[in-house]
Amino acid sequence: MARIRVSRTIKAPPAQVWAALEDISSHVRWMTDAHSITFTSARRTGRGTTFECMTRAGPFATVDRMEVTRWDPHRAMGSCMTAW
Numbered sequence: 001m002a003r004i005r006v007s008r009t010i011k012a013p014p015a016q017v018w019a020a021l022e023d024i025s026s027h028v029r030w031m032t033d034a035h036s037i038t039f040t041s042a043r044r045t046g047r048g049t050t051f052e053c054m055t056r057a058g059p060f061a062t063v064d065r066m067e068v069t070r071w072d073p074h075r076a077m078g079s080c081m082t083a084w
Contacts, residue, residue, distance in 0.1 A: 018074045024051060033057055040065070047071040050082070 010017050020026060022045050028034045033055045041050040049068040054061065070078030 014074055021077050022073070024049065024068075027053075035061075045071075 036054040039051045043049040053064045065082045066079045067082050068079050
């Protein structure tokens with residue numbers, strides 16, 4: 001299995017960054033390719049949360065099924081795409 005790891009340095013206090021990350025439904029406001037998020041689990045935060053994210057890149061659109069696989073509050077959040 002291939003893994004892709006992405007990182008970015010953000011000039012903001014860690015608490016402010018975490019507040020934006022933990023509110024998964026808000027990702028469409030700051031992720032330019034994300035257009036909508038629909039939760040497919042009762043959970044909205046934390047490990048085990050699942051959702052579908054409609055993404056667009058130019059004329060192409062896809063729905064990515066995602067699952068939060070890592071949740072270390074104020075430190076790290078990880079997710080993976082799940083099979084259709």
